[in-house]
Amino acid sequence: MRLNMRWGAGIVAGLVLTACGGGGEGRGEGIGDIATLMRIQAQAVASMGQEPIVATSTVAGRCATPRTGTDPETGAPYRDQAGTLDDEKRWVRGWIDETYLWFDEVPGGLLSSAYPTPVAYFNVLKTPKKTVNGRDKDRFHFTEDTAEYRNLSAGLSVGYGMELAFLQRTPPRDVRVAYLEPGSPADLAGVTRGMKLLEIDGADVVTGNDVGKLNAGLAPAAANEAHTFKVGLLDGGTRTVTLTSANVTLSPVQNVKTFDLAKGRVGYFQFNDHNEPSEAQLINAVNTLKDAGAKDLVVDMRYNSGGLLGVASELAYMVASREATVGKTFERLEFNSKNPFSLTPAQATVPFYEYARGYSAPTNQMLPQLGLNEVTVLTGPDTCSASESVVNGLRGIGVKVNLIGGATCGKPYAFVPADNCGTTYFAIQFQGVNAQGFGDYGDGFQPDCVVADDFSHALGDPAEALLATALTGRCINNGAPKSEAARQKADAKAWEPLLNRSPSRGNRIITNRDM
Incomplete structure (x- = not known):
């Protein structure tokens, strides 16, 4: 079994700035034909304002416009067959019912015929519930062209x-x-x-x-x-x-450097994407800081909206000590009551990885460790998903994580992306919790010191506001609102991502390397 689970954030596809089928179902020879029975059932249920939900296996790859040629993911020909948009919509509804974390919260009466495309139908098939602070509980439902999604996964x-x-x-x-x-x-x-x-x-x-x-x-x-x-x-x-x-x-790890302070040498690097190339780059960065004698660390993840969960585990392991991490849970995956991917408890547990997973570094290469019991992370509304896992996973084993900047995006949930007919669908399938069982941060992690992003200095410049706060230890709190009304407005703004990115750059991924 190969699972490709992605955790994501990012903006909904569409304008980034705003102004003030052919084919058909098979037909048999008599009333006992399955397709005929399905049509009769569909007509009966639709007359009551509902539609039947079919197993995805019965309609998978039945496409209005089948792809031809070789699937680069498998090296085999695409399995697409001639079908209809209705087939694709049935697949979407079945996928939601089988795997969506909140499948029982999807409103009834959403007839596929009311939506022109499978994507438009998918967009409404989600929970309408809110978080404690009034945000949509599911702000992360999205789709992406499959070919574009695969390129971004490889760092292009x-x-x-x-x-x-x-x-x-x-x-x-x-x-x-x-x-x-x-x-x-x-x-x-x-x-x-x-x-x-x-x-x-x-x-x-x-x-x-x-x-x-x-x-x-x-x-x-x-x-x-x-x-x-x-x-x-x-x-x-x-x-x-x-x-x-x-x-x-993409260069996910940048500005690897050290600063000599009265308290000792402090390491710093900017970490932008948990993608495949980041594995080798993170290992190199940690080795560089370790060789330089860094006794403290600042990780700048203010613009890191997620990626490979395995890389998040590797980074957390490299920050902490062997005694704190070996044999401990980095993150446990909690699915809906159907356990749609039939994972055992062991398969649903992500450890602190001691060895490279083979994304871009040699498989089973021993990872270096800084052996820290405290780390500072620079954060903002684009700090999301796998980046939040690093924070939550380290806190789960008692490592103190200081947050400086803005509130994180608040995404303890993740996807198992599924390609059907050239569109990859991202519907939340699980929630991650740390070794202490905590994963309820749907409104984000709040910073220990609120500091507004400083665009007047380069990242990695010791005078840049967030980094200066981390290095000096003095919390000026230059982003703090002055009134309750201002605080609420600032909180609402902090929930919005800043970067104009494809949503798929904000995903946590579990591959077969992790199962």
């Missing part, structure tokens, strides 16, 4: 290599450069953190209504698209730069 992305922070998505918009991928088109063009987007291809970013042109420039559909950006500089000036999109290789 079409774009300019600049991550954008959307401080305000509606006019007057405020879009800043958060960080750069080294060697990317934006990096080579001299774009830097903190620059503010003013115009794209002549369209006004701040107050303009041409969202089609803005989004075309922000999210190029393919490599080799050229778009012109006018940006505001930190000194108040402006600059115009033309960027050409490319297939950018």
Whole structure:
């Protein structure tokens, strides 16, 4: 059995800026034919405002537009067969009923015929319930083109290599450069953190209504698209730069360095994605800091919305000591009452991995350890899912985790993504809890010191507000609201992701390496 479980966050697909079938079911020779009986049942149930739910195995791969050729995931031909959009919708409804964590909270009476596509139908098949603080309990339901999703899993992305922070998505918009991928088109063009987007291809970013042109420039559909950006500089000036999109290789671990303080040498690195390449890069970073004699650590995960759960476990192991981690549970996976993937308790338990899992480092390579009983993590609303697992997993074994920045996104849940007919569906299938059985952080982890993101300094600069707070130990609390009304507004804002990312970059994944 191969499970590919992903934990995710991120924004819903659609505009990133906003303005103020063929084929049919088989037919047999008599009333005993299964397809005929299914149609009769469907008509009877639909007349009562409901539809029958069928097993996914009976309609899987029955596609309105079947794919041809070889599936790169398996190396075998695609298993798609001629089918209809109704077949795809039946598969979606069956998948939700079989595996969704809150399958019994999905509203009844949602007729598939009311929705034009399987994706539109999938989007409403989720719980309507709220968290204690009034957020949607399920804010993470999404789909993605299967081919694009697989590229992102391998650390590839079409774009300019600049991550954008959307401080305000509606006019007057405020879009800043958060960080750069080294060697990317934006990096080579001299774009830097903190620059503010003013115009794209002549369209006004701040107050303009041409969202089609803005989004075309922000999210190029393919490599080799050229778009012109006018940006505001930190000194108040402006600059115009033309960027050409490319297939950018993501660099999940950046700015590995140390700082010599009175209390000793402190290590730091920026960690952006729990993807496959991050495994080897994290091992190298920890070895570098260990060789440098770091006695303390600051991990900057303010923009890390998740990824491989195995990598999260590896990172937690490398932070802590062998005595604290060996034989301990990093995270236990709790499914619905149907136990849809038939996992044993052992299979549903993720340990603190002592050896590399083989994502990008040699399988069974012994992992280094810093042996710390305390660590500082820089956080924000994009700190999500697998990143929150690192925090929760370490706290579960008694490691003190200090949080500086903003509240995390609040996602103790995860997906088992499923491809059907070229669309990968992400519906929450399980909740993760740590060694102490805790996993109820649907409203996020609150920081020990609230500090607003500082776009006037580079990440890794000791003068940057979050890092400066971690290094000095002085909590200025520059992000704290001044009144209860302001606090509630700030809390609501903190729930929103800042980065314009594909949702699938915010997932926790369990592969067959972990089972």
